[in-house]
Amino acid sequence: MTALASSGTTYAWVVERPAPIASGPLRRVEREIPEPGPYDLLLGVRACGVCRTDLHLAEGDLPPRRPRCTPGHEIVGEVLAAGPSADGYAAGDRVGAAWLAGTCGRCRWCRTGRENLCPGSRYTGWDVHGGFAGHAVVDARYVYPLPEGLPDEDAAPLLCAGIIGYRALERAELPPGGRLGVYGFGASAHLTAQLAVARGAEVHVVTRSAKARQLALELGAASAGPDSPPRLLDSAILFAPVGTLVPKALEALDRGGTLVIAGIHLTETPPLDYERHLFQERTVRSVAANTRADGRAFLAEAARLRPTVRAVRYSMRHADRALADLASGGVTGVAVLVPP
Numbered sequence: 519m520t521a522l523a524s525s526g527t528t529y530a531w532v533v534e535r536p537a538p539i540a541s542g543p544l545r546r547v548e549r550e551i552p553e554p555g556p557y558d559l560l561l562g563v564r565a566c567g568v569c570r571t572d573l574h575l576a577e578g579d580l581p582p583r584r585p586r587c588t589p590g591h592e593i594v595g596e597v598l599a600a601g602p603s604a605d606g607y608a609a610g611d612r613v614g615a616a617w618l619a620g621t622c623g624r625c626r627w628c629r630t631g632r633e634n635l636c637p638g639s640r641y642t643g644w645d646v647h648g649g650f651a652g653h654a655v656v657d658a659r660y661v662y663p664l665p666e667g668l669p670d671e672d673a674a675p676l677l678c679a680g681i682i683g684y685r686a687l688e689r690a691e692l693p694p695g696g697r698l699g700v701y702g703f704g705a706s707a708h709l710t711a712q713l714a715v716a717r718g719a720e721v722h723v724v725t726r727s728a729k730a731r732q733l734a735l736e737l738g739a740a741s742a743g744p745d746s747p748p749r750l751l752d753s754a755i756l757f758a759p760v761g762t763l764v765p766k767a768l769e770a771l772d773r774g775g776t777l778v779i780a781g782i783h784l785t786e787t788p789p790l791d792y793e794r795h796l797f798q799e800r801t802v803r804s805v806a807a808n809t810r811a812d813g814r815a816f817l818a819e820a821a822r823l824r825p826t827v828r829a830v831r832y833s834m835r836h837a838d839r840a841l842a843d844l845a846s847g848g849v850t851g852v853a854v855l856v857p858p
Contacts, residue, residue, distance in 0.1 A: 526550075526551055527548045527549060527550055527551065528548070528549065528550075528551045528651060528652035528653045529546060529547070529548055529651060529652050529834070530546070530547055530548075530549055530588045530647065530650065530651035530652070531544050531545070531546050531547075531588055531589065531590075531650040531651065531837045531838070532544070532545055532547055532586040532587065532588055533575060533576050533582065533586065533587055533589065534586060536575070536576060536577060536578030536581075536582055537576075537577065537578065538577055539573065539576055539577055539838075539841050539842050539845045540842065540845075542838065543576045543577065543578075544576060544589075544650075544837060544838045544841065546835075546837075546838075547586075551653050552647075552653065552655045553655075554599055554600060554601045554604070554655050555601050555655070556601040556602055556603040556604070557601055557603045557604050557657055557658055557659060558600070558601045558604060558655050558656065558657055558658060559595075559597050559599070559600050559601075559604055559607060559613065559655070559656055559657075559658045559661065560597070560598045560599040560600070560653060560654075560655055561593065561595025561596060561597060561598065561613070561615070561653065561654045561655070561656060562595055562596045562598050562652070562653055563593060563594075563595050563649050563651060563652055563653060563654055563834075563857065564594045564595055564596055564612070564670045564856075564857065565593075565594040565670035565671045565673070565674040565854055565855065565856050565857075566590040566592055566593050566594070566648070566649035566650060566674055566834075566854070566855045567590075567592030567674035567675040567677065567678065567679065567705070567852055567853070567854050567855075568590075568592075568705075568832070568837070568840045568841060568844060568849075568852070568853035568854065568855060569591060569592060569617075569678050569679065569705065570704065570705070570759065570781070570844065571591070571617070571643075571678070571782050571783075572589040572590060572591070572643060572648075572650075572841060573841050573844055573845055574759075574782065574783045575587075575589055575643065575644060576589060576841055577845075579783045580644070580782065580783060582644075583644050583645050584644070584645055584646070584647075587643065587644065587645075587646075587647060587648070588643065588647040588648050588649075588650050588651050588654075589643040589648050589650050589837075590642070590643050590648035590649035590650040590651070590654075590837075590855070591615070591616060591617040591619075591641065591642035591643040591644075591648050591649065591677070591678055592614075592616065592649070592674045592675055592676075592677040592678045592679070592854075593614065593615040593616075593642070593648065593649035593654055593656070593674070593677065594612065594613075594614055594664065594670045594673050594674045594677075595612070595613060595614075595615065595649070595654060595656070596610060596611070596612055597609055597610065597611040597612075597613060598653070600658065601658070604658035605658075606658075607658060612663075612664055612670075613656075613661040613662065613663060613664065614661060614662045614663075614664050614673060614674075614676070614677045614817075615642055615649070615654065615656040615660065615661050615662075615677070616642065616660070616662065616677040616678055616681060616808070616813055617641050617642055617643075617677075617678050617681075617682075617807055617808065618633070618634065618639065618641065618642075618660060618807050618808060618809070618810065618813075619640045619641050619642040619645060619646050619656070619657060619660055620639065620640040620645075620646075620657055620659075620660060621633045621636040621638060621639045621640075622636055622637075622638035622639075625637060625638065631809065631811065632809070633809050633810070634685075634806050634807040634808055634809050634812075635806055639807065641807070642656070649855075650834070650837045650855060651834075652834070652857065660810065662677070662810075662813050662814065662817055663817075664676075664817070665817065665820065665821035668821075668824075670856070671827075671829045671831055671854040671856060672827040672829060674829075674854050675705055675709065675827055675829065675852040675854065676709070676816070676817060676820055676827075677813075678706075679704075679705035679706040679709055679852055680706070680709045680710075680816055680817075680820060680825075681808045681812055681813045681816050681817075682706055682780060682805060682807075682808055683706040683707065683709050683710030683713065683755075683757075683780065684710070684713065684808075684812060684815065684816035684819070685805055685808045685809075685812045686706075686710065686755045686757075686778045686780040686805050687710055687713060687714060687755065687778075688812075689776075689778045689803050689805060690753035690754070690755055690776050690778045690803075691753060691776050692714065692717075692719055692752055692753040693752055694718060695718050695719070695720070696719055696720070696752035696753060697719070697720045697721075697722065697747075697749055697750070697751045697752050697753075697772075698711075698714050698719045698720070698721050698722070698751065698752065698753050698754065698755070699721075699722050699723075699724065699747050699751040699753070699754035699755070699767060699770055699771075700714075700721060700722070700723045700724070700734075700739075700754070700755055700757065701724045701725070701754065701755070701756045701757060701758050701763050701767055702724075702725055702756065702757035702758030702760075703723050703725040703727065703730040703731070703733065703734050703742075703757070704730070704757060704758075704849070704851075704852070705849075705851065705852035705853075706757055706780065707723070707755070707757040708730075708733060708734070708737060708828060708851055708852070709825050709827070710755065710757075711723065711734060711737055711738070711739055712737050712738065712823070712825040712826065713819065713820075713823065713825065715737070715738040715739070716823050720740045720749075721734075721738065721739045721740055722739065722740055722741045722742075722747035722748065722749065722751065723739045723741070723742040723743075724742075724743060724744070724745065724746065724747060725742065725744065725758075726744050727847060727850065729850040730742075730850055731743065731744070733828060733850055733851065737826060746766065746769075746770055747770055750770065750771065750772035750775075751770050751771050751772060751775055752771075752772060752774075752775055752776075753771075753775055753776045753777075753778070754767045754770065754771060754775070754776075754777045754778070755777075755778045755780050756777065756778070756779045756780060756781070757780050757781065758781075759781045759783050759784050759785060760784070760785055761784050761785040761786045761787035761788065762785070762787075762788055764777070764779070764784075764787045764788070764790070764802070765787075765788055765790055765791075765794075765795050768790070768794075768795040768796065768800055768802070769794060769795060771800050773798040773799065773800075774798065774799045774800070775800050775801070776800070776801045776802075776803060777800070777801070777802050777803070778803045778804070778805060779802070779803070779804045779805065780805045781805075782807075827851070827852065828850065828851025828852065829851060829852055829853075829854045830843075830849050830850070830851055830852065830853050830854065831854055831856055832853055832854070832855050832856070833855070833856065833857075833858045834855045834856065834857050834858055835858045836855075837855055840853040840855060
């Protein structure tokens with residue numbers, strides 16, 4: 519399939535000026551439908567998940583890399599056109615585009631299977647325009663085929679919330695049948711908890727939201743409370759971007775336990791006490807994006823498990839409202855934008 523000439527205009531949301539979401543940093547604009555480059559696909563956006571990272575970008579917690587960039591990195595799209603070097607795709611194919619949009623392919627991290635650490639990495643909705651739009655251009659080398667029979671609004675959250683949660687769970691090194699703590703229970707957590715339960719883990723959720731605690735129990739968690747888990751943990755994943763939870767999560771770890779911080783942004787962390795928080799070989803790890811291998815592995819596992827996706831649908835016209843609801847804690851599960 520070769521590139522087709524695109525014509526006309528499309529709608530898109532842009533971050534006009536990073537600011538608190540209540541002040542309206544997003545603006546809906548019209549622009550020309552973009553042309554795909556040599557390795558690119560032009561997609562008609564069928565759904566796009568709303569991630570907390572989009573909120574961090576809109577509010578300036580993450581500094582902008584491209585002026586007036588369109589957020590959105592959980593894109594389910596239909597191939598409309600392809601560049602001459604984007605082989606293997608036909609018009610009408612359904613693909614998913616995620617956070618990782620490109621790497622250099624040459625550095626020592628790329629050469630050793632750690633492309634998520636590439637200093638030249640680029641990201642959808644940060645370096646390149648994302649999916650809060652009618653159309654998106656993505657690099658064909660960084661897209662994923664999607665499981666058949668999975669609705670667009672259920673597939674979209676898998677592309678970041680699911681993949682990042684998968685990587686966090688892998689880095690947690692949870693032993694077979696082990697006890698996993700999950701701090702915060704939003705989009706990524708509600709998918710990761712199901713993955714852990716399916717693998718035989720005993721999952722304990724800590725969240726202030728009563729609705730989220732109820733959802734956690736419905737999805738198989740052994741406990742869900744507002745303060746601390748009832749048992750010491752073998753591993754824990756911190757999804758909430760709240761630095762004050764780090765020492766609390768470390769205190770809940772058993773000897774040799776691992777805490778993984780899964781977010782791209784975290785508020786300031788209080789001082790740690792070596793004896794209380796780190797001794798007895800407790801470990802703290804972070805997660806930096808994901809590799810394409812992570813994405814392929816997770817989507818294959820999701821195709822088998824078919825996790826429940828608690829999707830809250832918003833029209834693409836109301837992307838600003840979806841982010842505001844996310845900021846205020848008004849979304850239980852994951853917000854997903856769909857075409858108007």
